[in-house]
Amino acid sequence: MTRLPSHTDRKLGLVIDLDTCVGCHACVTACKGWNDQGYGVPLSDQDAYGADPSGTFLNRVHSYEVQPQEGAAQIINFPRSCLHCEDAPCVTVCPTGASYKRVEDGIVLVNESACIGCGLCAWACPYGARELDAEAGVMKKCTLCVDRIYNENLPEEDREPACVRTCPTGARHFGDLGDPDSDVSRLVAAREGFALMPELRTRPVNRYLPPRRKDAREDVSLLAPLLDLEARGFAAWLDRMLGKMG
Amino acid sequence: MNPAPSVIIFTVLSGLGFGYLAWLCAGLATPAGIGAFLAFGAGYALAAGGLLASTFHLGQPKRAWRAFTQWRSSWLSREAWVSVAALLAVAPVALGALAGKEPGLWGLVAAALCLGTVLCTSMIYAQLATVPRWNHPLVPVTFQLFALAGGAILLPLPLVAAVLGVVLAGVLAIGFRIGDARFAGAGSTLATATGLGRIGAPRVFEQPHTGGNYLTREMIHVVGRRHAARLRRIAVAGVVLPALILPLLPSVAGVALALCAHLVGAFAARWLFFAEAEHVVGLYYGRR
Numbered sequence: 001m002t003r004l005p006s007h008t009d010r011k012l013g014l015v016i017d018l019d020t021c022v023g024c025h026a027c028v029t030a031c032k033g034w035n036d037q038g039y040g041v042p043l044s045d046q047d048a049y050g051a052d053p054s055g056t057f058l059n060r061v062h063s064y065e066v067q068p069q070e071g072a073a074q075i076i077n078f079p080r081s082c083l084h085c086e087d088a089p090c091v092t093v094c095p096t097g098a099s100y101k102r103v104e105d106g107i108v109l110v111n112e113s114a115c116i117g118c119g120l121c122a123w124a125c126p127y128g129a130r131e132l133d134a135e136a137g138v139m140k141k142c143t144l145c146v147d148r149i150y151n152e153n154l155p156e157e158d159r160e161p162a163c164v165r166t167c168p169t170g171a172r173h174f175g176d177l178g179d180p181d182s183d184v185s186r187l188v189a190a191r192e193g194f195a196l197m198p199e200l201r202t203r204p205v206n207r208y209l210p211p212r213r214k215d216a217r218e219d220v221s222l223l224a225p226l227l228d229l230e231a232r233g234f235a236a237w238l239d240r241m242l243g244k245m246g
Numbered sequence: 247m248n249p250a251p252s253v254i255i256f257t258v259l260s261g262l263g264f265g266y267l268a269w270l271c272a273g274l275a276t277p278a279g280i281g282a283f284l285a286f287g288a289g290y291a292l293a294a295g296g297l298l299a300s301t302f303h304l305g306q307p308k309r310a311w312r313a314f315t316q317w318r319s320s321w322l323s324r325e326a327w328v329s330v331a332a333l334l335a336v337a338p339v340a341l342g343a344l345a346g347k348e349p350g351l352w353g354l355v356a357a358a359l360c361l362g363t364v365l366c367t368s369m370i371y372a373q374l375a376t377v378p379r380w381n382h383p384l385v386p387v388t389f390q391l392f393a394l395a396g397g398a399i400l401l402p403l404p405l406v407a408a409v410l411g412v413v414l415a416g417v418l419a420i421g422f423r424i425g426d427a428r429f430a431g432a433g434s435t436l437a438t439a440t441g442l443g444r445i446g447a448p449r450v451f452e453q454p455h456t457g458g459n460y461l462t463r464e465m466i467h468v469v470g471r472r473h474a475a476r477l478r479r480i481a482v483a484g485v486v487l488p489a490l491i492l493p494l495l496p497s498v499a500g501v502a503l504a505l506c507a508h509l510v511g512a513f514a515a516r517w518l519f520f521a522e523a524e525h526v527v528g529l530y531y532g533r534r
Contacts (some may be wrong), residue, residue: 003319016440028454054457063452064436066445075451078440080530089375095322115313117305119464120322123247126376126434128527131460137305193289194441197526199433200375208441233278 004091008106011178012144013084013205014164015187021171023063023077027163031059031081031142040112040148056133058082058142074115075095076211077200079172081163081197082142083196083204084108090130090141106178106205107146112138126200134216141209149174158240177205247377249520256525258512260296261364263289264332265393266400270352271353275401278286282343290340293360297329299397304343321373324365327477334360349490360459366391371519376430379425379523381418390419392485394509399488402501408489415486418515420458422478429524429534439529450532470521477514484511 011245016149034059037079045055059081067073084101085173091099099121101107110130115138122139130141132238145161148154154205175179175184176241184207187193221227231239267289272277277285303305316323335356339349349356368389371380391414397408436450437443488504495503528534 008432010534025329025454029411054459056460057455060459061453062440062450062454063441064442064448065446068441068446074445076440076442076448078442092319093370093373095314095316095320095326096309097316098312114370116309116310116312118303118313118322119305120320120370122460122464123525124374124376126439126526128461128465132305132464134342139305151409153320194444196441197434197438199438200526210441218519 004086005100005103008102008178009104010176011034011084011086011106011185011205012175013106013148013177014081014144014161015173015175015177015184015193015207015209016079017077017191017209019076019169019171019209020169021061021077021167023061024168025061026168027079027108027165027172028061029059029060030162030166032057032147032177033150035040035140038145040110040140041133041136041138043140044062044133046134054134056131056140058129058131058140060128071214071216074211074214079163081206082108083127083202084142084208086203086205087201089124089126089200089202092122093124094118105176107144108141109143109146110139110141112136116124116138126197126202126222127204142173143145155182174202177207214226247520247523247525248464249470249517250303251301254440254513254516256298256300257367257389258509258516259292259299260294260329261367261389262296262396262400262509262512263292263296263391264360264363265397267293267332267336267397268357268393268399269401269403270343271349271356272358273334273353275350275403276343276353279345280486282340284341286336286340289336293329294333295362298486305434321366321369325363327335327371328359328366329363332390335359341408356378361393364389371531375524376526378434380519380528381422381432382426382428384417384422385419388414388421388515391417392512395485395488396505396512398503399492399504399508400454402492404492404496407504408492411485411487411489418478418482418485419433422518425522426470432526433525434529436529436532439526444505453531461473461527462531465525466531467521468533468534472529474518474522477518481511481518482515484508487511 005049043056047053062078064076065073096114096116098111117137119132130139133140149159160174164174173184175182188207191209193209195204301310303375313326317327339353339356368386372385395410397416404528436448442448477503484507487507491504524534
């Protein structure tokens with residue numbers, strides 16, 4: 001059923017901290033690693049060791065330079081993956097019902113055995129979250145590691161998406177953004193988290209936390225007090241004498 | 247967007263075929279006997295052949311039947327239904343014409359379904375807010391005009407084809423002008439795409455991957471725009487030329503020549519329709 005549910009019981013999603021992300025691409029690698037053996041067909045590569053390598057990834061890390069009105073430019077690393085939108089345009093365009101949004105937790109998934117690989121959902125997504133796998137001919141996208149988060153065969157600390165689990169700087173957070181008291185919701189409120197391309201009215205669940213304001217550099221040198229020396233004793237006499245001779 | 251040959255061929259040929267079948271079923275100039283056999287045969291070949299070509303760009307063509315299930319939300323699914331309904335509805339009209347019967351009221355139903363198929367095809371593109379150039383009412387209007395003008399040339403209805411050709415040329419020219427302003431008008435920028443506009447002016451510092459991927463090949467296809475200005479002139483000239491050819495050469499050769507001009511225009515316009523369309527995901531890569 002590719003009509004969107006009127007509501008979902010929970011709104012599971014990611015909160016990505018652009019302040020702490022160092023752009024190491026560990027989330028990209030962990031995602032690729034887990035999804036090579038988890039839900040659905042593996043993420044294939046083409047010409048992996050050749051001159052023109054290409055492959056399917058569910059998460060990509062961009063780097064941007066932002067020039068504020070005043071002060072130095074900032075480099076911001078920007079992980080980009082599925083935002084599990086509430087009004088997901090990728091779901092409604094699907095002709096086969098392969099794309100759907102789950103009522104129980106709001107995760108947007110692809111039923112790969114029903115996907116015809118027409119690519120229309122990827123066209124409908126503003127965020128580039130979907131990539132058609134060149135080997136399998138079906139659409140791949142972030143599953144929010146649906147095969148990890150409910151997996152009772154895993155230790156409890158591993159029951160979160162692979163990208164979140166692996167992030168060495170703790171820049172990625174996972175939780176229920178529909179619950180205002182959840183850790184992620186409180187984080188979003190405290191740090192003024194925002195949604196991407198709100199003008200397209202897709203109502204993403206995922207939120208991004210803006211980089212914190214950087215300290216302004218002080219114009220007065222830290223060494224200034226040390227430079228303002230008063231000569232004493234013999235040096236003071238010499239200083240006076242030489243000054244008079246001037 | 248990637249101007250995939252299969253999709254360009256499909257939309258042009260099936261549009262022409264359904265436009266032709268619509269005119270045949272409307273009963274303005276329905277041929278009889280062997281003429282009807284050839285006419286409806288050609289219409290079916292174009293329409294169904296185009297639909298078949300469209301399955302070539304699927305990753306899993308053998309599951310194409312599943313596309314009939316989601317007609318409540320998906321224009322692609324509606325296209326599947328309406329196209330099959332149109333091809334079935336035309337059959338009794340075609341059989342009647344073989345026996346020398348007029349299409350009648352049922353013919354109008356069949357004609358409406360034929361044009362409805364073209365509408366569904368165009369809405370697949372026009373519904374996408376992610377491609378602002380497509381997301382405009384002129385897109386379905388242009389698709390309808392291509393179908394009707396091409397069909398009128400084939401019938402032939404020289405006067406109707408001439409008028410439609412001129413109108414289509416005008417709509418194409420206006421469409422190019424409006425389309426050029428659509429992306430900026432939609433308001434999505436790298437600042438809104440990343441949300442970093444709240445800090446300052448963002449620009450791409452480093453790409454997430456050094457090679458290409460599905461997104462860059464499919465949606466950030468900039469190579470096809472190289473000859474855009476020239477192709478626009480070819481498109482407009484191609485669709486307007488039948489208006490000169492048909493009155494001057496009232497013969498089979500004239501119709502063939504007019505059809506060739508129309509198809510050159512149609513293929514140029516459809517190439518540009520894809521090649522010039524910019525997807526907002528290109529913002530993340532700093533290219534559209």
